[in-house]
């Protein structure tokens with residue numbers, strides 16, 4: 517497929533501010549794609565309806581975080597002139613499409629989704645107490661993607677099962693209703709380039725940095741907050757004295773360095789080494805303290821976050837303008853989703869009032885039966 521024909525789409529749940537896991541997993545890539553400009557359309561949306569599926573006791577949290585996520589988007593460098601930013605709940609066509617998709621997925625298929633399984637455990641839903649909306653969110657996600665005929669979805673590794681599910685749904689839908697044509701488009705996942713970015717661990721060393729786990733470095737953290745978090749980061753519990761050899765595996769500081777560090781950072785912040793390989797070699801050999809590595813990481817993170825903080829300060833003073841950007845984005849997104857839903861209803865033959873043939877057929881059948 518020609519890069520210029522790509523329709524790029526991703527979203528985030530407004531359950532908190534965005535963190536550096538989002539950044540390396542998806543947000544950094546979105547900004548890069550936007551700046552390269554090789555696509556037909558790009559959509560980035562705030563998944564408020566999805567966030568409600570497991571926050572039903574705290575709708576205010578979701579409401580407040582819509583603007584926080586929007587501010588994070590603009591701060592990260594997304595440009596509303598080039599990307600449509602919208603809020604999921606303001607495009608009701610997405611609910612309609614989800615409802616039709618519900619018929620195409622079995623309970624057992626949904627139960628096998630490994631990300632949903634982990635998330636159910638993480639949230640402590642016992643047995644059958646899982647809200648149906650939460651359990652079925654991969655279906656709603658398939659609707660979010662396909663309503664815009666997205667071809668390319670830049671996301672972290674946790675989203676792999678969602679994309680597989682979406683593709684199954686699209687194939688099923690096209691098979692049943694397409695009459696030989698592809699009404700909906702199968703999306704491709706676009707994963708981060710490096711293993712570290714696929715699923716950035718939390719500062720506590722836990723498998724995933726996640727708003728719900730409280731182990732995040734937020735894009736909006738102040739330099740002071742950042743310093744406290746980096747200093748308390750999980751490293752190698754066996755590396756007690758500087759002379760001891762250190763381990764890299766599961767060492768969060770090095771995972772973050774893998775995700776953020778560039779060779780040029782050494783020149784700027786740690787000129788005793790040429791690159792990350794040299795630093796790692798010294799650490800594993802022994803004689804390099806965690807403090808030096810943390811300080812280096814802190815410098816790099818501050819360097820990356822500085823322009824983001826600056827843009828946030830700008831947009832924080834322009835909140836009504838941010839809502840206006842979202843309102844326009846919702847309008848634009850809705851028009852596209854409406855057009856897809858017209859195709860979907862036509863394919864499903866539930867467009868009764870536009871279906872002249874159907875009306876004539878029925879009329880004929882009844883007039884014949886009278887004679």
Ligand code: ATP
Nearest residue numbers: 528529531537541671672714715716725726727728
């Ligand atoms: P929640 O805990 O509410 O689910 P979250 O922190 O997991 O929030 P999401 O809104 O579910 O964030 O994820 C948004 C996007 O960011 C997805 O594309 C996801 O793959 C990516 N992402 C989230 N966390 C990470 C991470 N730790 N590493 C890499 N990518 C991530």
Ligand code: MG
Nearest residue numbers: 529635674726
């Ligand atoms: Mg999540």
